[in-house]
Amino acid sequence: MNLETFFSAFQGFEAMLHSTPQMVMARVGLILLGFLLIYLGKKGVLEPLLMIPMGLGMSVINASVMLFDPLGLHGGLGTLFLEAQAGAGPDSVKNAADLMYIMGIDWLQPIYTFTFSNGLIACFVFMGIGALLDVGFVMARPFLSIILALFAEAGTIFTLPIAQMFGYTAKQAAAISVVGGADGPMVLFTSLKLAPELFVPIAVVAYLYLGLAYGGYPYLIKFLVPSVKLRGIAMPADPKFGKYNSGQKMVFAVVACVILCILLPVAAPLLFSLFLGIVIRESGIKQFQDLMNGPILYGATMFLGMTLGILCEATTILDPKVLPLLLLGMLSLLLSGIGGLIGGYLCWFFTKGKVNPVIGIAGVSCVPTTAKVAQKIVQHDNPHAIIMQYALGANVMGVITTAIIAGVFCSIIK
């Protein structure tokens, strides 16, 4: 028996023999990266809700490649998980037949096609996020929240022209720059609308970086706010924070939702999902609250993380289109963090030192990650300082401003 015959009994190894050495090394590297993401998620360095399923998905998909390519799209190699390209392309009849065929083979294909590639899972996640948000903080300090959120959109605004310099079209550049809004569902939604051909790499890059933001932003804060005294500024609790009852918050959510949907109907599905979550939270209907806070949020998050990990197969990551996206995504989030902290500094200056500049990072709308990061940093330097309410106000408003920007992009870029 020769070596090839021996390895043909183990299809994973057989697939490696049929791959280039670079591809084999890439697959092994991604398997190890998956292990690292799981470890860092378990340790709490990165967001565990996403990184653990994503890391496992990434490791498994790169280990599961075999000589199997029913649609002939990948040179003879494939997996039994999902085919991201099934159903794509101009020939709708053939593609529909291919899609139905692959649905009967790949076990995650229905999840991907019916919830991922149409934005439904993004809407579910947004419903769950809405059910966690207390809009009382926004109602108490709307202008402070909005100023911080607007500055934290710097990454989205400045990355778009830079992305065009890399050779992307206006629509592709807009889809990439929305990563700076640090809002995963919004990134999925915008890339589906504006650049569906880049949907998979943009989604993978965005969520990878959003997971990394938790670990990276503290360093940015310490670099840009080096003074311990500034970082430790205590902001006394505003008596307005606990003032609004659930009925008042519901009125706010309903009115804001309708106004934003009138202004930006292209973003209406996501806006509706977010505000539905908020309304359910304030409604007092416990069964719906349990549904939103439990199966919808955590089920959607788990399948989202898992599917993203499954999409991190080596041929996707090594696509030459992905490397510029890795750089632009990082730039976008970095500029947003810097912009948010600049906004924090301006608020500190104009309020004569009453506002802690660190809360500017919470304008980057990774809810509630960046608010937690801000509180953790501040508390480390001043254990008596509680700035969480202000940070959450900026966080919530950041979600709304990112939705506004996404809606504007979809409306003005034809």
Add this chain to the structure above:
Amino acid sequence: MNGLMISVNTAIITIIISFFIAIVIKLMVVILDLTSKPEPVIASEPETAADMDDESEIAAVIAISKQ
């Protein structure tokens, strides 16, 4: 369309809509304040750990316990 023009236009529109929303929130808050009944005074009961599900209050407890 040029990327720079798109960014500038987007920034302007976003700022306008965002401040419009902030003004609407402020107006809503004023109207809600004027139309809401005053809260009845209830004798306060000591809070238990089970009541504290607001993250800010949890953070306050952690901060106080570290004194």
